[in-house]
Amino acid sequence: MIEPYISAAIRQAQERARILKAKISKTVSAPELVALHQLCQDRIDRMIADLALLLADPIVLRKDLVQERIRLFRRALVDCALLETTAIAALTRPHEDDLALTRLVFQIHKEIGFPLPPPTVTCLSRDYFSINTQYRLLEVPLAESDFLLHLPDLYHEIAHLLIAIRNNPKIEPYQNEYGKFLSMVSRYFDAERAANSRSTGPKAYIDRALDNLEYLWVRGWANEIFSDLFATYTVGSAYAWAHFHLTASREVDPYDVQPLSFMSHPPDQARMEAILIGLDLIGFKDQASSIQQKWNALVKATGVKPTPMYRRACPIELLENAAIQALEGTKRIGCRIAQKGTTSLIHDLLNKAWEKFWAAPTDYHGWERKEIDGLRKHFMCT
Amino acid sequence: MSDIGLSGSIYEQLRSYADRLDRALIELRNPQENIAQSARQEIIVFLREITNLHSVNPATRLVAAILKQGLPSVTGQGLALCSQLANALEQRIPSLTEMSQLEQVARALDKECSSTLARIKGKR
Numbered sequence: 001m002i003e004p005y006i007s008a009a010i011r012q013a014q015e016r017a018r019i020l021k022a023k024i025s026k027t028v029s030a031p032e033l034v035a036l037h038q039l040c041q042d043r044i045d046r047m048i049a050d051l052a053l054l055l056a057d058p059i060v061l062r063k064d065l066v067q068e069r070i071r072l073f074r075r076a077l078v079d080c081a082l083l084e085t086t087a088i089a090a091l092t093r094p095h096e097d098d099l100a101l102t103r104l105v106f107q108i109h110k111e112i113g114f115p116l117p118p119p120t121v122t123c124l125s126r127d128y129f130s131i132n133t134q135y136r137l138l139e140v141p142l143a144e145s146d147f148l149l150h151l152p153d154l155y156h157e158i159a160h161l162l163i164a165i166r167n168n169p170k171i172e173p174y175q176n177e178y179g180k181f182l183s184m185v186s187r188y189f190d191a192e193r194a195a196n197s198r199s200t201g202p203k204a205y206i207d208r209a210l211d212n213l214e215y216l217w218v219r220g221w222a223n224e225i226f227s228d229l230f231a232t233y234t235v236g237s238a239y240a241w242a243h244f245h246l247t248a249s250r251e252v253d254p255y256d257v258q259p260l261s262f263m264s265h266p267p268d269q270a271r272m273e274a275i276l277i278g279l280d281l282i283g284f285k286d287q288a289s290s291i292q293q294k295w296n297a298l299v300k301a302t303g304v305k306p307t308p309m310y311r312r313a314c315p316i317e318l319l320e321n322a323a324i325q326a327l328e329g330t331k332r333i334g335c336r337i338a339q340k341g342t343t344s345l346i347h348d349l350l351n352k353a354w355e356k357f358w359a360a361p362t363d364y365h366g367w368e369r370k371e372i373d374g375l376r377k378h379f380m381c382t
Numbered sequence: 383m384s385d386i387g388l389s390g391s392i393y394e395q396l397r398s399y400a401d402r403l404d405r406a407l408i409e410l411r412n413p414q415e416n417i418a419q420s421a422r423q424e425i426i427v428f429l430r431e432i433t434n435l436h437s438v439n440p441a442t443r444l445v446a447a448i449l450k451q452g453l454p455s456v457t458g459q460g461l462a463l464c465s466q467l468a469n470a471l472e473q474r475i476p477s478l479t480e481m482s483q484l485e486q487v488a489r490a491l492d493k494e495c496s497s498t499l500a501r502i503k504g505k506r
Contacts (some may be wrong), residue, residue, distance in 0.1 A: 130387020179438020
């Protein structure tokens with residue numbers, strides 16, 4: 001009954017994919033976009049081939065396999081929609097800010113010895129910094145290329161590639177350390193569940209909370225904290241300040257843990273604790289202490305306090321282990337660890353920006369403007 | 383990374399597992415014995431992979447965490463069911479009940495893909 005409709009919808013999707021391909025079949029405006037352009041072409045070809053299989057394979061067309069056919073078809077549609085709204089949007093609306101930031105990320109890639117090809121940057125983000133690991137497309141808000149204080153987040157974003165990219169022996173040591181940490185998370189929650197079974201409290205509620213927290217850690221919290229730590233290890237204290245800056249600007253309780261609800265990201269307090277442990281590990285004890293003081297003042301100013309569930313969800317032992325495993329992973333893939341005396345263009349600029357900001361906040365904007373103009377000239381002329 | 387970015391990365395990992403299982407479930411019904419047999423092997427490998435408690439593969443651990451809780455008929459025991467299914471498939475062609483349980487695994491992954499996609503689109 002429904003099969004003719006599905007077949008017609010599949011043909012429509014194939015046509016949409018072909019039209020997308022036509023939209024990007026023009027001369028690429030800059031060499032930095034060639035890789036993204038090729039990747040889009042390849043993905044569209046693969047989508048069309050996958051859809052053709054759903055249209056013609058005699059086994060797939062069997063009535064008893066209609067559920068599988070619909071699931072595969074819907075996911076193909078999602079691929080097409082995501083490609084259209086991210087990578088193809090970036091290719092069809094290039095801006096000189098995209099190029100400047102793409103070149104800046106390339107510079108970071110060279111400075112820290114990042115073992116994967118650097119992503120393309122687009123200023124089309126609708127929700128802060130993020131990276132589309134599938135298309136290696138780093139998305140930042142439109143005005144971000146005119147400011148320096150959030151740019152340490154670029155190091156965090158590229159770190160997500162180290163977890164997402166598969167079958168690359170060069171980054172497997174990092175992924176192994178990450179995998180070991182995930183095992184540690186599961187062991188921690190197994191032990192908590194065992195302790196709960198012996199307790200006299202609300203067992204069922206705590207069990208559900210522990211199951212949910214374990215799921216949240218494995219789903220995204222561990223990934224975020226590892227990426228925070230990678231950024232800390234490769235750019236140094238500028239990343240801790242960027243996290244401070246982001247938290248200060250958001251209306252979110254840094255200790256907030258809703259044990260039975262969904263939380264994509266770990267609490268900001270846990271992220272800062274991990275970052276400071278990381279800074280300490282690489283020899284920036286004094287900076288960590290200074291950031292800690294300002295962080296405490298920020299948290300105090302918001303009037304929030306830690307809850308018992310916060311520490312249960314984010315135990316210090318997990319944060320310490322994350323810091324150790326992430327450092328080991330970062331070293332094992334050959335990335336440069338920031339230390340006292342480390343010097344390079346972007347590393348120095350982003351750390352200096354925060355020093356200037358704290359030393360003379362009122363003069364900072366003028367200094368930042370000048371530095372941004374210089375940087376833009378540097379990247380647009382090279 | 384923003385929620386959208388993180389969800390996009392998770393969606394990519396999940397959909398590769400979801401597609402892999404759906405394709406294997408299709409081939410399992412192929413009348414050509416060698417194709418069906420190879421699909422059966424593929425499903426066994428899939429189930430063994432997600433029930434391997436020592437795996438350090440992040441994507442595998444994510445799928446395991448989802449299936450642990452996400453199979454409605456065996457809440458909290460999802461991995462035990464996957465393990466039993468792998469054992470059964472090693473012995474023989476799956477029964478109707480086992481086929482229905484494999485479908486349940488595929489639906490659980492598909493449901494997680496859908497909820498992750500909703501987050502990418504900004505729906506909470």
